[in-house]
Amino acid sequence: MDQTNCVFCKIAAGQIPCYKIFENNAVLSFLDINPISDGHTIIIPKAHYESAELCPPEILAEAAKSFGAIAKAVTAAVGAPAFNLLCNNGSPAGQVVKHIHFHIIPRRENDNVFARWPKYTYPDGKAPELLKKILAHF
């Protein structure tokens, strides 16, 4: 998806309406149009970058600076004691809108919004081998 067809660029440009929660020069936050829970919020850098690894760290930092205040207001408004902060980064990870964004999803005990994901243990030798490969790409 290029910038011209990007729904979040259009929201940032004021061409598509949103329920705006927060805005500064670098960042915009608004209610998700199809929430997972009441108060489900999207935070975007206004500049178009598809994914985290393509986004300059300074811009990611601007988004990160806003997380706390936005989450505090949203969770207080809906009376949620917790929230998930997540980024679906790339299609296989569930990213649909190809403009990097972060979700704040208010959560409650036993709300069944989503379950804990399946986990496993590395077989012997796998973790150090994997670490070596990761560090070779660093």
Ligand code: AMP
């Ligand atoms: P993702 O799967 O991480 O790409 O999620 C994209 C999110 O953007 C979804 O939760 C959508 O409901 C949300 N979304 C898409 N279009 C709009 C819109 N016009 N206003 C608010 N949220 C939107």
